[in-house]
Amino acid sequence: MSPRKIYADQAAIDxxxxxxxxAAQFPxxxxxxxxxxxxxxxxxxxxxxxxxxxxxxxxxxSTADIMQREQAKLAALAxxxxxxxxxxxxxxxxxxxxxxxWSVHRWLAGTHPSPDALVDPRGLxxxxxxxxxAFRRIDLPDRPPVxxxxxxxxxxxxxxxxxxxxxxxxxxxxxxxxxxLASWEKSLAVPYDGRExxxxxxxxxxxxxxxxxxRLTAVLDFETCGVGDPACDLFPVWYLLPTTVHDExxxxxxxxxxxxxxxxxRVLSQAVTVLRHLKDTNPTLANSARHAIRSVLATPR
Numbered sequence: 001m002s003p004r005k006i007y008a009d010q011a012a013i014d015x016x017x018x019x020x021x022x023a024a025q026f027p028x029x030x031x032x033x034x035x036x037x038x039x040x041x042x043x044x045x046x047x048x049x050x051x052x053x054x055x056x057x058x059x060x061x062s063t064a065d066i067m068q069r070e071q072a073k074l075a076a077l078a079x080x081x082x083x084x085x086x087x088x089x090x091x092x093x094x095x096x097x098x099x100x101x102w103s104v105h106r107w108l109a110g111t112h113p114s115p116d117a118l119v120d121p122r123g124l125x126x127x128x129x130x131x132x133x134a135f136r137r138i139d140l141p142d143r144p145p146v147x148x149x150x151x152x153x154x155x156x157x158x159x160x161x162x163x164x165x166x167x168x169x170x171x172x173x174x175x176x177x178x179x180x181l182a183s184w185e186k187s188l189a190v191p192y193d194g195r196e197x198x199x200x201x202x203x204x205x206x207x208x209x210x211x212x213x214x215r216l217t218a219v220l221d222f223e224t225c226g227v228g229d230p231a232c233d234l235f236p237v238w239y240l241l242p243t244t245v246h247d248e249x250x251x252x253x254x255x256x257x258x259x260x261x262x263x264x265x266r267v268l269s270q271a272v273t274v275l276r277h278l279k280d281t282n283p284t285l286a287n288s289a290r291h292a293i294r295s296v297l298a299t300p301r
Contacts, residue, residue: 013045135225
């Protein structure tokens, strides 16, 4: 099984290639079972290696030390957060067959939550609020290395205006474009005092894992984390949580009206952009974006 084709310059990756890479560079794991994971992600092909590991190969290989930066960032953040986050166990070298770095991670247990099947919405809301609060309190003396282009989801809202309006316009017939534009303009007009905190900036269901009891077990994908607007971490409100727990989530984070409205706008911007580009190619992420848009537009304005 090979990952679905997303990019014109995407690497040719399959189980045979991954097995060869592991056997050649990490022979201690060569005998472990290997199977592809259909993650629906846009960055890596993922294979489960045995019961405790996963192999991640970038769909677009790079030799720009991204893996080392990821390893350093995750190691610095892990002791400061209340739930498990990924850890890089080993970094593979480029080869003729795969011309980029790749990595072996610790496998994290759990499933991605669905807004239609939450076992304990209030409990999950409180755990997500605790994670966001812990992230805000991070005060590292030396900030972990950044990734190229990592600020894309933490960019100032005004810089997202043109692309958001274009995405809304291209979704005419799929969403209520008039309501979406009105909602975006209201969020865009909200003042921002420039206060910055540490944010994950992509707390969507595909980056969360929960147990069978509905408890938050892990948070994934820290590529876009860093210092930014506190509103960047309100994604769970409209992507995942029912309206019955919105007020409790907000109260747990002592959220003012301006930050709340900016958060709603950031969710709408990200969701319409995802739906615009992935509506025909990635049903999992497209459906998640549709849910977020519906949730935003159903919010009383």
